[in-house]
Amino acid sequence: MSGHAHDLAADARLAGELVRAAGQFALRMRAEGAAAGGLGSEQKTSVSDIVTAADHAAERMIVERLARERPGDGILAEEGSRATGTSGRTWVIDPVDGTYNFHSGLPWWCSALALVDADDVLLGAVHHPHDDTLFLGGPDLPSTRDGAPLGRVPDLPLAEVCATTYLHYPRATPDIATAFARVAGHAATVRMLGSGSMDAMAIAQGQLGVSFQHTVADWDRLPGAAIIRGAGGEASRIEAAGVVWSVAGSPTAVAEVRDLLADR
Template identity: 55%
Template structure:
């Protein structure tokens, strides 16, 4: 389904306003940082404020749509559509003064992904796209991805240190990690997939990716002519996005671990 232009414009406005709010809060001084599951899994008042901004705007402009936010916003709605919200993706980076973070949203209709939008605070860049929506960056079409072999490109990935001891995660990861030209571990899934969609990175690979970390960026990669797939290996779901041949190679490597 091709998304309505009004939904596209709204998604762009939501992430742009959210990322500007979060950046302004960070610039004002000390952040109130709370730990969630680990020292690097954190939330700040900026996350909560940016999520509230998006939810309140959606309540005004799309009152029948549901929402699902990383920081707890959740409603089913009545339209069958749902907005998936990541108010600050890369919060640990955000708290450490890094510019590798963003705000992101996705829109789904039932199980169908319609669009994703990602705004990068440091550059002011907004990228939007979807399976039936060619990806654009600040309104300009991005070049469609060309099919490339995995050994010719980089892979952006993440594996939390607390999970390295889990054989069912580590072994598939190591098999896949042997394949690319190089690896990048930067700490924001939506930023990573925006990089894949715009050509700055080659491919994306991550296990146990929640919907707010997966859907916005996956939409961008699909809109840029790539593929985005979720595969189950040894009880864990892996998200992969990028050129077809590269993704297929990574999937085979992950599955090989399950066969042993």
């Protein structure tokens, strides 16, 4: 085993421990908050964009352990933790992805992170507390669910798969809405489930076919993209309608989505 492979395997083990601990911690906080009459939340940009005490506490848990175990690495986390490392690598952290679902008592949320270097994403880790399920994978790290290999993402056309997305209609320009409609109109069906990383896990398992969404933050995009790629899928970005779209899933469907967004 090469040094690089050994290091990546060690990073994957650490990543799995981090997201599992954060996800279980957030789940306990939700249960305790519900018993006490509420978690407490703050609105960020809209009623559907909120942050809870669990987001902050789970993020602190991850960041504090990384500071001990990977002190040379950088940190980029959704709730504000930032650190510039010396290694050229950065941990991108979403302590609770799908916070509206989490706060509302819906099960479609997770704890997620990715490790990136200057060139690419190295790995992604996603823990789904509702099922106590751990996903790991990356471009050079075959994707697994609870340690068992995932099959390859089915390579199907857009017309034969369910597309998953999110569009905040009040902030969508006419050009964005038109590009969105071009893609949605060619998919077999469309779902908006509320957690980008969980949507990506469904794609990696062959339950959904492709995701497309514009203006996606790195912490919402990279963990899932890494695991989809580790399962033989594709993930890419394209500028269209004045914004950058992130597209991931079945290679054939990804290519079709890109063409439709670009109106080719």
